[in-house]
Amino acid sequence: MTMVFRTVQTIISSVACYGRIVLLPLLFLSACAGQGNVFVLLPDENGKVGSIEVVNDAGRQKIDQANQSIKVAGVTQAPEAPQTLDEAQINKVWSGAIQTTPRGPRTFILNFRSGTDQLTEESIRQLPGIFEEIKTYPVAEMSIVDHTDRVGRAEANAALALKRAESTRERLVEAGLELKRVEVSSHGENNPVIPTADNVAEPKNRRVEVTIR
């Protein structure tokens, strides 16, 4: 009796979800998209699709295609096989979260005259563009981060790195930067553009990154 009641209940709620009785047979294939606990992989703003893995004690499931989704009925039930959702299904459930996506960070790379903390002419010419970009962000923040390569001692590299980042901030302020939220730091050799072995000189890794977010 209970089981019959439950089946009826499921059918009623499924119909309510789709609104059309004609679609009923499809329900057993796709159920109500977005009901229960659901995880959906999306392409990022550059069109790149990464991957996520949904894991609990009962199992795991990985997805790496745009708009693929994984449902999880409960903590004791394994994540279900992936299903692809369409835009309408995604917007129905997540439009609130998607509408309030903050603007993505934008990074500019500045270069220095070799062995100094002076920006190259080319980098100086980039500064007005950076200022224009700042104006387009609500509550703009900036981080000025120096990066080194793996030549020399890490501590010595970090000291030079910080000096360059600091002088970049001074240069930006001189050029008219009015921004309260600026942090200056160094990532040392731990955030390279091109990963290398220790003691390998890589000019592309010696840089200051100015990121607006």
Added chain:
Amino acid sequence: MRLRICWLALAVLFAPAAMAEEDGVALVKVLEGSAFTIQSGDRQALEVGQPIFRSDVVETASGSVGLTFKDGTRISIGPNSRIELKEFEFSPKDNKLAFLVHIIKGTMQYISGVIAKLSPESVRIETPVATVVVRGTRFLAKVEGE
């Protein structure tokens, strides 16, 4: 006079640490309707530009809110949601990276930042039914909650 300079030097020395605390780990960048933060039991309406701190709970009723973290990670939270920021560490120089968010209920979007790029294994999104291991870059989650 000399004493004053001394104090000034001290203030400058300690300013960065104090500022880091005040800054929190993320800022509210986008707000539709109202959203709230709960800090040690104290519930407060959020405004654009307000900092969010480690172990804050962010809550919405009819509104939605978008946050950007210090490493560029973005999360945006839909209506009727409750999310706890459990861990956030961003010191690449010292290899200290962590990003742990617990979705108690509701809908959320995650878009990865520098932490996920440098150390994907340091990023975890927990829910009552499963954990999401993130290998980039953008995904949505919906949690029924209790």
